[in-house]
Amino acid sequence: MSESFYGSDFAALQSFDPEIAGVLLSELDRLRGGLQLIASENFSSPEVLTALGSTLSNKYAEGYPGRRYYGGCSEVDKAEELAIERCKTLFEADHANVQPHSGASANQAVYGAFMQPGDTILAMSLPHGGHLTHGTKVSFSGKWFNAVHYGVDPETENIDYEQVERLAQEHRPKVILAGGSAIPRLIDFEFFRRVADEVGAVFWVDAAHFIGLVAGKAIPSPVPFADVVSFTTHKVLRGPRSGAIVCREEHRVAIDKAVFPMMQGGPQMHSIAAKAVNFKECATPEYAVYARQVIDNARVLAESLGERGIRPTTGGTDTHLSLHDLQPVEVTGVDAEARCDAAGITVNKNAIPFDPQKPNIASGIRVGTPCVTTQGMGTDEMKVIADLIATAVTTGDADPEHAVSREVRAQVSELVERFPAYPR
Numbered sequence: 001m002s003e004s005f006y007g008s009d010f011a012a013l014q015s016f017d018p019e020i021a022g023v024l025l026s027e028l029d030r031l032r033g034g035l036q037l038i039a040s041e042n043f044s045s046p047e048v049l050t051a052l053g054s055t056l057s058n059k060y061a062e063g064y065p066g067r068r069y070y071g072g073c074s075e076v077d078k079a080e081e082l083a084i085e086r087c088k089t090l091f092e093a094d095h096a097n098v099q100p101h102s103g104a105s106a107n108q109a110v111y112g113a114f115m116q117p118g119d120t121i122l123a124m125s126l127p128h129g130g131h132l133t134h135g136t137k138v139s140f141s142g143k144w145f146n147a148v149h150y151g152v153d154p155e156t157e158n159i160d161y162e163q164v165e166r167l168a169q170e171h172r173p174k175v176i177l178a179g180g181s182a183i184p185r186l187i188d189f190e191f192f193r194r195v196a197d198e199v200g201a202v203f204w205v206d207a208a209h210f211i212g213l214v215a216g217k218a219i220p221s222p223v224p225f226a227d228v229v230s231f232t233t234h235k236v237l238r239g240p241r242s243g244a245i246v247c248r249e250e251h252r253v254a255i256d257k258a259v260f261p262m263m264q265g266g267p268q269m270h271s272i273a274a275k276a277v278n279f280k281e282c283a284t285p286e287y288a289v290y291a292r293q294v295i296d297n298a299r300v301l302a303e304s305l306g307e308r309g310i311r312p313t314t315g316g317t318d319t320h321l322s323l324h325d326l327q328p329v330e331v332t333g334v335d336a337e338a339r340c341d342a343a344g345i346t347v348n349k350n351a352i353p354f355d356p357q358k359p360n361i362a363s364g365i366r367v368g369t370p371c372v373t374t375q376g377m378g379t380d381e382m383k384v385i386a387d388l389i390a391t392a393v394t395t396g397d398a399d400p401e402h403a404v405s406r407e408v409r410a411q412v413s414e415l416v417e418r419f420p421a422y423p424r
């Protein structure tokens with residue numbers, strides 16, 4: 001085995017391309033210098049980043065380990081075999097496909113495996129917390145398939161399970177999909193399984209957001225209930241920007257054929273190696289502690305924001321994220337996002353269920369704790385962060401030079417200095 005690793009030569013990049021080198025440095029400064037509360041982001045480890053920045057990026061390996069369309073795949077085969085085995089073990093799944101390039105690509109493959117154009121899918125609506133790939137009109141999923149959407153109950157703001165069952169009986173969908181990008185509560189997978197069986201549908205869980213909490217055994221797994229589970233690897237999970245699918249043995253061939261050659265070309269072997277590293281990290285006791293802390297932090301952050309009048313929908317969270325209704329404080333989502341941004345806090349505006357505002361204005365923000373928990377922050381810091389957000393949102397301004405922006409930013413700096421992302 002070679003002793004020397006080739007890659008990550010930053011000095012060489014700086015001398016050849018100072019413009020892009022400058023972007024890499026200033027982006028690192030940006031994420032170190034502020035609070036990152038985007039619920040779908042995280043800070044992957046130097047080990048994951050090393051695999052990503054490797055010569056495995058060069059290799060064409062269409063096909064699967066041992067069955068490639070190209071020669072020279074002996075070494076990348078080992079990486080993919082490790083990734084598959086670790087993924088299956090981590091999620092106690094019959095089969096894993098680690099080739100999807102992203103969450104959306106993984107979802108495309110699930111459609112490809114189980115549906116023909118024109119077939120019906122029952123999924124959560126985007127404005128109630130679903131995802132673009134769950135049958136919205138602007139996505140392939142809504143253009144090529146007939147999507148029927150369930151939402152949340154106006155009282156509980158949680159999934160309207162009665163509506164799920166009623167729509168399933170009425171429309172007899174080929175596939176029933178659970179999961180989304182702004183669902184703060186646990187999903188009753190057993191219920192969905194029963195409804196899918198009643199109508200003879202495939203039960204698919206898009207676990208992109210919460211799969212890391214499952215990996216850390218902090219919340220129940222969808223794997224025993226679902227036919228197929230798709231996910232991203234870069235959210236709570238903390239791996240490279242990518243995707244994967246696990247499924248029951250009976251669907252193995254359909255899923256593998258749908259990922260390649262139906263939807264994708266050559267797999268990104270550097271990313272697959274990085275996924276293998278990430279799955280190994282997720283099997284450690286430290287990661288389980290992390291996953292539980294992410295939830296504890298999210299609970300305290302949601303509750304503390306609520307105490308400042310920034311109401312958490314559903315009354316709180318069981319996961320890594322909470323969705324907040326800003327109507328009580330009379331601020332729009334777009335303004336809250338800009339005020340936080342000016343104060344060194346990155347959050348995203350988000351529609352809340354039954355939102356009276358247009359999606360580009362929105363009445364809510366979504367906050368998540370994967371990044372700040374990776375930095376080592378705990379519940380005490382979440383209370384501080386809630387105060388900073390509430391101050392910025394209710395009294396701040398989109399102008400970074402505004403007194404409140406400066407004041408909050410100074411406190412953010414003090415906090416991130418004590419809990420650095422990517423310590424020097």
Ligand SMILES: *Cc1c(COP(=O)(O)O)cnc(C)c1O
Pocket residue numbers: 040102103104105107130131133179180181206207208209232242243
């Ligand atoms: C993030 C997300 C995706 C898409 O993942 P990308 O890697 O951005 O393509 C799909 N589904 C859900 C529910 C998500 O939250």
